[in-house]
Amino acid sequence: MSLTELDGPRIEPASGGPAKQLVILLHGYGADGNDLIGLGRSWAPLLPDAAFVSPNAPNACAMSPMGREWFPLSFRDAEEYSRGVAEAKPILNGFIDSELKRYSLAEGSLALVGFSQGTMMSLAVGLSREKPPKAILGYSGALAESEFAADIGEKGPxxxxxxxDMDQVIPVEALTMAREHLTALGLSVESHIAKGVGHGIDQEGLMLGGGFLKNALTPQTAS
Structure with a gap:
């Protein structure tokens, strides 16, 4: 697959005008772009000038033939995660570049949103780009890559x-580990542990995510 062949469901700006922000939604293992595009429908009223796109991952999923994967999973350990994101990064970076060009936008108008394996990709790619996105929102994921530029804390999203806290796929401790590592790099990291929630997104998490994206992507006017 070439670097520009990723595609998936899209939502154009609710305002009907040109896109002023771009939100790229990265699904989890065994799903596809349709799994997350609904987030864009929920957040469109908060971000009426944003375009949303939820690309299908490049590979057919070995464990779920109807779904897709960013990289294979067998052992579900740190080494596999690190190797997987490293192999998939060029494809996602190429897609991000092509989407920014499509909408004539810069990285300061971009947000990456991930779920599970998509969160691993969002963090690994977003924090290693020469010009990082404005925001990264990660649900139910983990930090699969830990080596970033020394100045990432100064320019990071x-x-x-x-x-x-009931996630049996990726334990909630993954959030704590990611937060501690990223904060040590000087990055601004907010976090929320959803009580009684498993490997998924509840209504509170949906609302918190939408508010976060609105604050990050929408210019704040002085009162």
Whole structure:
């Protein structure tokens, strides 16, 4: 697959005008772009000038033939995660570049949103780009890559991590580990642990995510 062949469901700005922000939604293992595009429908009233796109991951999922994967999973350990995101990063970076060009936008108008494996990709790619996105929102994920530029804390994006405390797929401790590592790099990291929530997104997490994106992407006017 070439770097520009990723695609998936899209939502154009609710305002009907040209896009002023771009939100890229990265689904989890065994799903596809349709799994997360509904987030864009929920957040469109908050971000009426934003375009949303939820690309299908590049590979057919070995464990779920109807779904897609950013990289294979067998052992679900740190080494596999790190190797997987490293192999998938060029494809996602190429897609991000093409989407910014499509909408004539710069990285300061971009947000990456991920779920599970998509969160691993959002953090690994977003924090290693020469010009990082404005915001990264990660649900139920983990930090799969830990080596970033020394100055990432100075130019890095706003980050919000949300995780259910009953998650049996990726333990909630993954949020704590990611937050501690990223904060040590000087990055601004907010977090929320959803009580009684498993490997998914509840209504509170949806609302917190939308508010976070609105604050990050929408210019604030002085009162």
């Amino acid at each position: 706003n980050i919000l991590l949300i995780h259910g």
